[in-house]
Amino acid sequence: MNDASRYAEARLLTAKDLAGSFPGTTEGTAASKLIPELEEDVRKANLGKQWVYRSYDDPMTSEASVTAEVSSSNTHEFDRPYSRPQHATLTIRKHPQHGSDVIMSIERGQLLCRSYSGCKVLVRFGDEKPRTYEAAGPSDNSTTLLFIRGYSDFVRRMASADVVRIQAEVYQEGAPAWEFDTSGFDPSKLKQ
Known part of the structure; x- marks a missing residue:
């Protein structure tokens, strides 16, 4: 999830999995906070690809x-x-x-x-x-x-x-x- 060399989509899936599977833990909380940033990264990466x-x-x-x-x-x-x-x-x-x-x-x-x-x-x-x-x-x-x-x-x-x-x-x-x-x-x- 924190590995910036991985694709944003993969990092987002990992963050969502951690947040959902381990709520209230240090890792789960950190993942929850990172999800909005990763969602924006995914949106920017896919911007215009439908054209x-x-x-x-x-x-x-x-x-x-x-x-x-x-x-x-x-x-x-x-x-x-x-x-x-x-x-x-x-x-x-x-x-x-x-x-x-x-x-x-x-x-x-x-x-x-x-x-x-x-x-x-x-x-x-x-x-x-x-x-x-x-x-x-x-x-x-x-x-x-x-x-x-x-x-x-x-x-x-x-x-x-x-x-x-x-x-x-x-x-x-x-x-x-x-x-x-x-x-x-x-x-x-x-x-x-």
Whole structure:
């Protein structure tokens, strides 16, 4: 538990085991006092690991397209034919042809957001009040993703929030909200 050369996760497990197995002893008391510090060390060590950053060359421009993706920490299960729990994905993209985008996608189902008429989504950054953003479906009219307008405002607010919740209407499913752990987002990794 006191060996700083060991991983924080291992030290935390040892401390919790000592505190739980030997309460009131010198070792148990010392372990109890160390647990909050080790929990913070574990949190810092894992900060941002939920983000997946990708880069690929756009074949038309030979320039880089970069994305940052995070899966929702919660799931929703829809009625047939879209049953089974599913996550949503939040993607931040910079593309040489299409510009900068905030994209939310689901695995199965029908987001009610058309390319020609658009829609509104409710977004909550951390503990702030929810904000309404305009959104649009893709030009091919597929129903599993939508583009949230206001890239700069969205990314600025997201960078200072550990959690982002997005509520969007889904055909015959109401307006479920997906929650994304956005802590540790690194905008510098989106440089083209």
